[in-house]
Amino acid sequence: MRPEEPGQPGAVEERVGPRADGEPFFHPYHHPAAGWGAAKSVSKFLVRERALVEGPRAIMKMNHENGGFDCPGCAWPDDTKGLRLDLCENGVKHVTWEMTRKRVGREFFAAHSVGELAEWSDFALEDQGRLTEPMVYDPDSDHYVPISWRHAFDLVGRALRGLDSPNQASFYTSGRLGNEATFLYQLMARELGTNNLPDCSNMCHEASGRALDASLGTGKGTVDLQDWGTTDALFIMGVNAASNAPRMLTALAAAYKRGAQIVHVNPLIEAASRRTIIPHDFVDMAACHSTRTGTLNLQVRVGGDMALMRGISKAVLDQATADPKSLDQEFIDRYTSGFEDYRKVCEATSWEEIERQSGVSRADILRAARIYRDADRSIISWCLGVSQHEHGVDTVREIVNVLLLRGNLGREGAGPSPVRGHSNVQGNRTCGIDHRPTSQFLDRLATVCEIDPPREHGLDTVGTIRAMLRGDVKIFVGMGGNFALAAPDTRATYEALRNCDLTVQVSTKLNRSHLVHGRQALILPCLGRTEKDHQRCGIQSTSVEDSMSMVHLSVGMKKPASPHLLSEPAVIAGIARAALPDSTTPWAWYVEDYDRIRDTMAQVLDGFEDFNRRVRLPLGFRIRQPARELVFRTASGLADFSSAPLPDVVPAPGTLALGTMRSHDQWNTTIYSDNDRYRGIKNLRTLVFMNAADMRERGLAEFDPVDIESTAKDGSTRVLNGYLAIPYDLPRGCAAGYMPEMNVLIALCDYSEQSDQPLMKHIRATIRPAAAS
Ligand SMILES: Nc1nc2c(c(=O)[nH]1)N[C@H]1C(S)=C(S)[C@@H](COP(=O)(O)OP(=O)(O)OC[C@H]3O[C@@H](n4cnc5c(=O)[nH]c(N)nc54)[C@H](O)[C@@H]3O)O[C@H]1N2
Ligand SMILES: Nc1nc2c(c(=O)[nH]1)N[C@H]1C(S)=C(S)[C@@H](COP(=O)(O)OP(=O)(O)OC[C@H]3O[C@@H](n4cnc5c(=O)[nH]c(N)nc54)[C@H](O)[C@@H]3O)O[C@H]1N2
Ligand SMILES: [Mo]
Numbered sequence: 001m002r003p004e005e006p007g008q009p010g011a012v013e014e015r016v017g018p019r020a021d022g023e024p025f026f027h028p029y030h031h032p033a034a035g036w037g038a039a040k041s042v043s044k045f046l047v048r049e050r051a052l053v054e055g056p057r058a059i060m061k062m063n064h065e066n067g068g069f070d071c072p073g074c075a076w077p078d079d080t081k082g083l084r085l086d087l088c089e090n091g092v093k094h095v096t097w098e099m100t101r102k103r104v105g106r107e108f109f110a111a112h113s114v115g116e117l118a119e120w121s122d123f124a125l126e127d128q129g130r131l132t133e134p135m136v137y138d139p140d141s142d143h144y145v146p147i148s149w150r151h152a153f154d155l156v157g158r159a160l161r162g163l164d165s166p167n168q169a170s171f172y173t174s175g176r177l178g179n180e181a182t183f184l185y186q187l188m189a190r191e192l193g194t195n196n197l198p199d200c201s202n203m204c205h206e207a208s209g210r211a212l213d214a215s216l217g218t219g220k221g222t223v224d225l226q227d228w229g230t231t232d233a234l235f236i237m238g239v240n241a242a243s244n245a246p247r248m249l250t251a252l253a254a255a256y257k258r259g260a261q262i263v264h265v266n267p268l269i270e271a272a273s274r275r276t277i278i279p280h281d282f283v284d285m286a287a288c289h290s291t292r293t294g295t296l297n298l299q300v301r302v303g304g305d306m307a308l309m310r311g312i313s314k315a316v317l318d319q320a321t322a323d324p325k326s327l328d329q330e331f332i333d334r335y336t337s338g339f340e341d342y343r344k345v346c347e348a349t350s351w352e353e354i355e356r357q358s359g360v361s362r363a364d365i366l367r368a369a370r371i372y373r374d375a376d377r378s379i380i381s382w383c384l385g386v387s388q389h390e391h392g393v394d395t396v397r398e399i400v401n402v403l404l405l406r407g408n409l410g411r412e413g414a415g416p417s418p419v420r421g422h423s424n425v426q427g428n429r430t431c432g433i434d435h436r437p438t439s440q441f442l443d444r445l446a447t448v449c450e451i452d453p454p455r456e457h458g459l460d461t462v463g464t465i466r467a468m469l470r471g472d473v474k475i476f477v478g479m480g481g482n483f484a485l486a487a488p489d490t491r492a493t494y495e496a497l498r499n500c501d502l503t504v505q506v507s508t509k510l511n512r513s514h515l516v517h518g519r520q521a522l523i524l525p526c527l528g529r530t531e532k533d534h535q536r537c538g539i540q541s542t543s544v545e546d547s548m549s550m551v552h553l554s555v556g557m558k559k560p561a562s563p564h565l566l567s568e569p570a571v572i573a574g575i576a577r578a579a580l581p582d583s584t585t586p587w588a589w590y591v592e593d594y595d596r597i598r599d600t601m602a603q604v605l606d607g608f609e610d611f612n613r614r615v616r617l618p619l620g621f622r623i624r625q626p627a628r629e630l631v632f633r634t635a636s637g638l639a640d641f642s643s644a645p646l647p648d649v650v651p652a653p654g655t656l657a658l659g660t661m662r663s664h665d666q667w668n669t670t671i672y673s674d675n676d677r678y679r680g681i682k683n684l685r686t687l688v689f690m691n692a693a694d695m696r697e698r699g700l701a702e703f704d705p706v707d708i709e710s711t712a713k714d715g716s717t718r719v720l721n722g723y724l725a726i727p728y729d730l731p732r733g734c735a736a737g738y739m740p741e742m743n744v745l746i747a748l749c750d751y752s753e754q755s756d757q758p759l760m761k762h763i764r765a766t767i768r769p770a771a772a773s
Helices: 035-048 054-059 089-099 106-111 122-127 149-161 179-192 206-216 225-230 248-258 282-287 305-322 329-335 339-348 351-358 362-374 392-405 425-430 439-449 461-470 490-498 568-579 587-592 594-604 692-697 741-745
Strands: 135-138 143-146 169-173 233-237 261-265 275-277 296-298 378-382 415-418 475-479 502-507 520-525 533-535 538-540 542-545 550-554 656-661 687-690 705-711 717-727 734-738 763-769
Touching (some): 035 089, 135 149, 149 475, 149 502, 149 520, 179 568, 461 490, 475 568, 741 763
Parallel strands (some): 502 520
Antiparallel strands (some): 135 143, 705 717
């Protein structure tokens, strides 16, 4: 039986997490982050994945200088001081999830139709284990059946060659693809003739990239881990570090011990803003000794970060009239433009407005401003709580404004530091995954690779979904990831994928995107990062770039999950050769030895000179950041202050600003359990965290079922029924729940005008007691 058609109620509201085996539970969590709670959780997980022997062995190989593989989890940099065991609970879970002994072979697909699998939870799908051989969808039986690699490539090649225009295909990347595969992938798309290269960044840090580019002429942060180790003040905005970048806890605890100030800006008081027990500090672990990881919490309202930053600037500028040293006037004069306009905008923004829009009192903003003013060196770090908003670009630019006021750029211990998501999402951009490539990049690609790349911009994630719905994009290729669930407007995204002639998913595990597919569909299984990649010239390694622009090699150590798996570069080359029979690009030769790919990359990419040698240095190399050296590739040649007006983010009466986020026990669309340890939740994902007063106003008590209705920019509405309300410490007017379930509520038209990012942290919602059924 096929799942219900899109647009029908219930069509996309399957459970994503495992079936809960207990009653929903909520009790606020007050223990330190990491520590024994994390250790216990890791061992339980290793037992469940039956990886007790291999798990620890692999973990000892993770994130090591001189060999080992890069943790495929988050993009937090490895400790460069030669730390022997730089890992975290969630990294271990992530690696173990890939190394599971369970397998999804042809027998599995013979036993279960696609219609049947569509009824399974997303947890159950991934929990079947690793994919083992290429499969093709057979519409007559509604089953996936085996297909040889050669026939699979022929099928894709024929379909791509049969298009009226290469722009009828779109090539998605999820951010764990290594740099070499990334380079081949974009080369293939551009040789075919399209810049349709949507990626998970379109939903993640697009706003950060665009803002930093506009202000500083670089799309990335400028600081590294050494800077984190020497700064006087850290501002941590919109990130749940204890769950999503747990190794940051080490840096926070060290900063605290050093006497640095740590200000957390978040509507929720997250675990990382309190205390931690560092898991690899054996003495602390044994003594249960915890260290503080925060000195001030500012519970900003959803979307209120720009107003808060404006308030800090206003306070610093006010103070400068009495004490000119509050500003670094010399830096401002020499390296920036637009200061006078910005000063005027700050003066013109009233404190009432700043308090109302930020949701933080003037007194608290002044405390933060004092910390900023008193620090010789400051770092401001942020993640999705800042970027996934309508005014994400303006907000990140306001962060840069604050930094520029005191010359917090281009010197040790100071600067902007976005926390990136997927382990190589930053490398994907660096190596050419960009639907809006610069002409400079295309010129070099054209010269070095002797192709004629298209010049018009391509489609991003939302653009691709819309084009698939219209029938303008007919072939979707997913290089990793889980597009069906990660993208906004689940119903529309399902319909879009089903409207394709062909969907191709290159994956390691079974997921929803294999079941929501085009008329023809392929599952192409690939090696994971932990596995040996054996090619003609020997074992290959791939390079990755972390959040702080460090590029290093990652070498898999494990026997592949199946002898039929291909590496991602090999899959791309296979498709390229079938789709471009007259190509002069040496696809097969590249795959024999990835050094050859790197030699070409060295000629095309800025900062990759002498790539093969430098990437083999013990810690790899750092890509030069011109802005760190106070070289600004902006039109003015200077760091540009921006003077945008404050947006109105206060929810209309009766509505709430609802943000979607991850639980502790999930990796994006992969849900390990229904628990969210640091928020005190067990056995529950269909919940909404609300302010207690907002609950009372609606006549709601803890665990009462509610209906959540979102209103999109175009006035259309979407509903989720029967979620449970949980009273939580967050500002009035704000609410929070889990992704990807809540993507059902985010309309395709609800994306930022500034960044094109879906508004995943600000759904306009009404929440009411559930209608009696
Ligand atoms: N274990 C684990 N690690 C991960 C991931 C994972 O799923 N699991 N995902 C990876 C990926 S791809 C990414 S992009 C990162 C994501 O890392 P995070 O950005 O931490 O991801 P979210 O869970 O979405 O949490 C967003 C945080 O922003 C806060 N927030 C919400 N709205 C606002 C706001 O308006 N202002 C402010 N200041 N804060 C706000 C929320 O309370 C929450 O703490 O993590 C990466 N690492
Ligand atoms: N509502 C809401 N939606 C969001 C967000 C949010 O905060 N709120 N966050 C957004 C963000 S920041 C991101 S980054 C996206 C994430 O979007 P995606 O990157 O598309 O999703 P993932 O869940 O990370 O993808 C998991 C799948 O990747 C495949 N995979 C794992 N390892 C490998 C590998 O080594 N190679 C290959 N080829 N495949 C592999 C597995 O099959 C697995 O099922 O979601 C976005 N969606
Ligand atoms: Mo992300």
